[in-house]
Amino acid sequence: LAEPVFLVDEKRRILLANLAAEKLFGAGLAARDFVHAIRHPDALSCVDEALAGRDAREAIMTLPGPVRSTFRISAVRLRQSNEIGAAAVISLTDISHVLEAEQMRSDFVANVSHELRSPLTALMGGIETLKGAARDDPAARERFLDTMEREAARMDRLVGDLLSLSRVEVNEHVRPSGRVNLATIIEKAIDAMATQSRAENRPITCAIADGDWEITGDADELTQVFHNLIDNALKYGRENSEIRISAERRDRVPGLQGPALAVRVQDEGEGIDSEHLLRITERFYRVDDSRSRQKGGTGLGLAIVKHILNRHRGRLLIESEKGVGSTFTVCLPLELDVQKRELS
Ligand SMILES: Nc1ncnc2c1ncn2[C@@H]1O[C@H](COP(=O)(O)OP(=O)(O)OP(=O)(O)O)[C@@H](O)[C@H]1O
Numbered sequence: 001l002a003e004p005v006f007l008v009d010e011k012r013r014i015l016l017a018n019l020a021a022e023k024l025f026g027a028g029l030a031a032r033d034f035v036h037a038i039r040h041p042d043a044l045s046c047v048d049e050a051l052a053g054r055d056a057r058e059a060i061m062t063l064p065g066p067v068r069s070t071f072r073i074s075a076v077r078l079r080q081s082n083e084i085g086a087a088a089v090i091s092l093t094d095i096s097h098v099l100e101a102e103q104m105r106s107d108f109v110a111n112v113s114h115e116l117r118s119p120l121t122a123l124m125g126g127i128e129t130l131k132g133a134a135r136d137d138p139a140a141r142e143r144f145l146d147t148m149e150r151e152a153a154r155m156d157r158l159v160g161d162l163l164s165l166s167r168v169e170v171n172e173h174v175r176p177s178g179r180v181n182l183a184t185i186i187e188k189a190i191d192a193m194a195t196q197s198r199a200e201n202r203p204i205t206c207a208i209a210d211g212d213w214e215i216t217g218d219a220d221e222l223t224q225v226f227h228n229l230i231d232n233a234l235k236y237g238r239e240n241s242e243i244r245i246s247a248e249r250r251d252r253v254p255g256l257q258g259p260a261l262a263v264r265v266q267d268e269g270e271g272i273d274s275e276h277l278l279r280i281t282e283r284f285y286r287v288d289d290s291r292s293r294q295k296g297g298t299g300l301g302l303a304i305v306k307h308i309l310n311r312h313r314g315r316l317l318i319e320s321e322k323g324v325g326s327t328f329t330v331c332l333p334l335e336l337d338v339q340k341r342e343l344s
């Protein structure tokens, strides 16, 4: 049994502890009171209640330690007399990941509501002003309409990104089946950003090594990956600086088996502090909240990238130096089947 299980007698003495129980609470528990294994009062009373034949036979307890784990403990009294004199079975189920998922879900709903509420508040404020104070003031009316347009566009982007994220998440465990040419996808993504690049005077250069760029993947999703990375490089890079994109084949990439195609998106810009690096692919995580918002960011771009790359069994490597710039490297395995076997 993968879950820790104990057998105790009428006096709560441990008759048997399986391997999982010994791993968690140490060996040498036989013949000792159950309190030597678990001291938690709720757990003990749950066992006592079961031995007394009463109803409350479940408890939740959290074990401290470097990785906090929460267990549901259940105790069942054995009715029939048996040779070893066992009176109750106690089993522990690790529910940490269930609680974590619940917490993440409720955090996500709270975040989404908060993100939607700010543009909505601005829109409602605008409507109120247009109906009142700015009704007969053409200049103010224009100004408020501009703000409302911007906020409505932000809401539209947010809803669009949320839909993308949920679509990618639903498909995350379904392997992409199409064949795509990565070089073409990169070039198209760069073309799509040309207007923005010109407007901000931030040229994009691209160097793709010779070779075979065909991989198994989803063209729309991979386009979105490069779109989001180039968009960040444009948003967070220094004025007039260049964005360099290069692509090459690599025989080895950390965390991947076999050869991979690696695409680097490099900017010269504000860079990211190492304390934030691990978290920037989380949904709604922004290093500088007001700056990202002012740039119209939803904070979902890299979360979408991460999920798309998971689906493609790829990796995102991020290197960055504060004040110098950042390099985001997308690594996509050439042999998807090998990765699947490794991960499953
Ligand atoms: N190239 C970069 N240079 C510096 N900081 C970056 C870079 N890319 C991302 N970041 C930081 O990581 C955060 C998360 O990026 P992400 O793309 O997920 O969200 P966003 O750009 O704020 O919004 P969105 O992409 O959804 O419009 C950004 O807010 C920014 O602080």
Ligand SMILES: [Mg+2]
Pocket (backbone or CB within 6 Å): 228, 231, 232, 297, 301, 302
């Ligand atoms: Mg972004």
